[in-house]
Amino acid sequence: MNLTCRELCGLLMDFLDGTMAPELRTQFEQHLCACPPCRTYLDTYKQTIRMTRMLPREPLPTELVARLQVLLEKEMRCQKIPKPEDTKPSDEPPKLDPECRGNRQHPPHSGDSPPT
Ligand SMILES: [Zn+2]
Numbered sequence: 001m002n003l004t005c006r007e008l009c010g011l012l013m014d015f016l017d018g019t020m021a022p023e024l025r026t027q028f029e030q031h032l033c034a035c036p037p038c039r040t041y042l043d044t045y046k047q048t049i050r051m052t053r054m055l056p057r058e059p060l061p062t063e064l065v066a067r068l069q070v071l072l073e074k075e076m077r078c079q080k081i082p083k084p085e086d087t088k089p090s091d092e093p094p095k096l097d098p099e100c101r102g103n104r105q106h107p108p109h110s111g112d113s114p115p116t
Contacts, residue, residue, distance in 0.1 A: 003031045008038050009078045012045050048075065 003011070008031050014020040015028055032039050048071055060068070 003027050005031075005035065005038055008032075008035075009041065012042060015042075016046065016049070044071065045075065048072065 008028060011020065011028060015025065020028065032042065051068060
């Protein structure tokens with residue numbers, strides 16, 4: 001079975017993640033060898049990820065932002081795109097401050113007599 005360009009496009013994430021099954025990876029690479037447009041696509045995809053990671057560091061020229069947006073929209077139409085949260089290496093759960101939650105149930109001192 002050979003991969004189609006469309007299938008390959010949907011597998012880019014797995015390929016770059018390294019989570020792809022070895023047999024599939026072989027097919028993927030074979031397709032890439034035989035299909036320059038998909039090679040270019042993979043290249044663009046990698047660049048997009050790299051750029052996205054660099055984004056918060058410094059402001060980008062608006063022209064570049066616009067180009068990136070077009071690129072990202074294209075990617076998203078094609079297949080899932082990693083959300084910024086997913087690409088972060090840390091997997092800390094959201095912090096829940098128990099004291100904060102406790103306070104919400106006990107309104108601050110109002111000077112009134114406590115409930116009986
Ligand atoms: Zn192709």
